[in-house]
Amino acid sequence: MAILRYDGPLEVRELxxxxxxxxxxxxxxxxxxxxxxxxxxxFVRLDAIPLPEPATPAPGDYEPVTEVEVKIPAVxxxxxxxxxxxxxxxxxxxxxxxxxxxxxxxxxxxxxxxIEALLEAR
Numbered sequence: 456m457a458i459l460r461y462d463g464p465l466e467v468r469e470l471x472x473x474x475x476x477x478x479x480x481x482x483x484x485x486x487x488x489x490x491x492x493x494x495x496x497x498f499v500r501l502d503a504i505p506l507p508e509p510a511t512p513a514p515g516d517y518e519p520v521t522e523v524e525v526k527i528p529a530v531x532x533x534x535x536x537x538x539x540x541x542x543x544x545x546x547x548x549x550x551x552x553x554x555x556x557x558x559x560x561x562x563x564x565x566x567x568x569x570i571e572a573l574l575e576a577r
Contacts, residue, residue: 456502457489458482463497470495539570 461468461475468475471488475481480501483489492498533554539547544563551566552558554573560566 456482456484458501459489459492460499460501461497462499463495465497468497535570535574540567 458480459475460480461477463477466477468477470492471485473481473483473488475492475498483492489500493500533550535550535554536542539550542550544566547563547566547570548560551560551569555569557569560569
C-alpha cells in the first residue's frame with residue numbers, strides 16, 4: 456500500500472483506471488501501479504513504506520533455454536522466368552514467395568523488389 460499525490464500539469468491524470476486529481480491523496484494497493492506512477496513526472500509518494508523488492512528466481516527456479524531447430528528456406532531456389540515482369544501481379548507475388556521463402560510478401564512492389572534482389576544475388 457502507498458499514498459500517492461499527483462502534482463503534475465493536468466487537473467486529473469488517469470493511470471490504469473485510477474483517477475488522480477491534482478493535489479489530492481490516493482491510497483493505492485497495487486504495487487505495479489505504484490511503481491509505474493512513481494516513474495512518471497508529477498507523482499509523489501507521501502508515506503514512507505518501501506515497496507517490496509521484486510522476487511528474483513533462485514538458480515534452480517527457471518527453465519534453461521534449450522536449442523531450437525530453425526528451418527531456413529532455400530532462398531533463391533527455383534527458376535525466374537525471363538518474362539516475370541509481364542506476369543500478372545498475383546503471379547509475381549506468388550513467385551516471390553516461392554523463391555524467397557517469405558510468406559509476408561503481399562504487394563507488387565515487395566514482390567518485384569524481392570525478385571530483383573534474387574536476380575542480383577545470382
